[in-house]
Amino acid sequence: MARVAGRAEVFDAYARSAHGPVARGDQVDGRTVVGFTFDPHPVSGAPGDRLLLDGDHSLDGPPDRTVPAAEDDSVRIIRSGPSPVDSLSGDAVAAAPPHLRAGFERVVVSMESGGRFVEALLDALAARHHTTWLVGGAVRDLLRDGEDARVNDLDFTGTAGPGELTELAEDRRLRRHDLGDVDCRVSPRLVWSAAPAEFPPNRLMEYRPLALDEFAFPAYGGDLAADAVTRDLTVNALYYDHQRNATADPTGLGLRDLQAAPRVLAVGYEGDDPVAQACVILRCLKFRLRWPEADTARAAKWVGALPADLTGRIPADSWPRVRAARENCVPVPDRGERESAIAHELGPAAASLVRTIQERTG
Template sequence: MSARIAHQLDVYACSPQSPVARGDEVEGRTVIGFTFDHDPPAGEPGDRLLLDGDQDLPRPPARPVPSVLDPSSVDITRCGPTPADGLDEDALTVPPPGLRAGYERVVDGMGDHGGLLRGVLDELAKREHSTWLVGGAVRDLLADGAEAQVHDLDFTGTAGPGELNEVAFWRRRRRDGFGDYDWRVSPQLVWSISPQEFPQRRVMEYRPLALDGFAFPAYGGSLATDAGTRDLTVNALYYDPRRGVVADPTGLGHTHLRAVPLVMAIAYRDDAPVACACVILRCLKFGLRWPDADIDGATKWIGGLPADLTARIPAEGWPRILTTWASCVQPRHRDTGQKDLARRLGPVAAALVAAILERTA
């Protein structure tokens, strides 16, 4: 078992040079989060500052995030919580050696792309941002150690998409074997970078720590808040490669991963119909992958959803659901496999699968 980190809040304590964070004060007003403008004026990175009073805005304000590189430009008072705020005392632990070794092996195996990824993380660290590997990669490295088969590297952290675009000075360089790269930001604020010649081959994906309560996607939340936007507890485990720390914000990820059989329980804590439908589809994905898993937790969560969930999905939400379904359910399972599992997960899951099959017929 991993050793607990002492004084866990101090691990992520800020300094006067740290980026502005939620809970700080800027010019006497409290920072309540951040968001991103997908069409900023020329020369602006796009990250936007949310201050107390912005909770009911219908769209992001045109207020840039102040830079701490020029302290004279804005009055910043450091009084916000750390990303680890609110976690139980044993939520941060020292990972087993195999996790670090496996992570380094995966990055090294990416060749030039691995160097690019390290460049991103190093630049964010210089700016005192915190970054975590999250999701399936952490799950598999914890379960299988240094030889784990890891396919995707997904990250989260305190930096916004605009700042990642800003530090991407290397995306047009060819020296040291690097080619040209393109970046994009999804509507859900997922920043990704891909080689121009292979746009579907993403070197990395990064979604800043999620924050709810706004009419638009926002970021700047804590690890605990972000974990509530993930699908399964075993996929809500976070690894900080710079500090060598694993975070288990739900308090259940380690336990459910070590259980025999593995436990499929839900980490997601919102009630948005489209997102709930996508979590159900993720349950299908992992239920088909792990046929012996304990699905009682997933079944209980799905059973607590509105019986008419499918009818509550707006027309504009179906493209996201169908895309998620196509990536979660392989063709060989699209006949009996997914139907059988959906029935085991409950009537809501069965109705969702039926609606999807009708739309894709």
């Protein structure tokens, strides 16, 4: 029988490397690193990852400051920052059950050349001492349904930025094994995606770096605790690290809610962005439709605490994003009376949101 790693051993596996990338809390030439961002339209130089230092919280956009490479001897780097798991406690990080690794590897193999690309990219990130976690629906379904679970999407998070991922994806050394042509993109919310060049809608993977909700613009470089509360439901805030074969449940509620009978729909999102709140409501609708037996009491409590005028707080230019979320979350046969009934169960803010979407879409 395989030996199960203890909690301390799993946490020790995340100790910062002396040769690893710069992280939040480190010192760069005497200044403290407070995060990172991505500049798609720099004044000078190529688009890419940017370093945020103490004093940058007042900025309204990315600074013209690149991220120093780990081996850059011209920059004095003191790696004094914590690892992304250091703020977690108890049993939040643990050795993964065997079926999780087997299930993930089965999915990657089934993707053929796309899977080889994903595997090569993850290996390249690990070689640079980055940590990458599979997160969201794939982890949820593999934990709940076993290694034969149906996995539709591979979503990742980690310590690397979208600029570095694009750099790695275009590296000839990564692409030497018949991986096919890949189209890489970065969204305004710093979601990096890779898709076959001949079939752009068929994404191989998406990657959003560990969230950091402290700036007037999208930033990254937080830890797992900070990232988890930017996600929608507790059952979707479960993380799997294939390199270390470890799971993380930063909220301490995800596994419990997933394994409950009936399953529990509970919101983990703690932000106050009305657009994100509206999208979380729609995600609650999605899983209430998928899991009709689910306990929605905690989701309804969260919705009940939202501002009564939530729909009025959504900027006009953000409604396309909200409508797109509804398109993704509510199947056509369930639109109309069915979605209205569930929204009413969740609370006034949900009912108002669905009614407004229906009025706007006709």
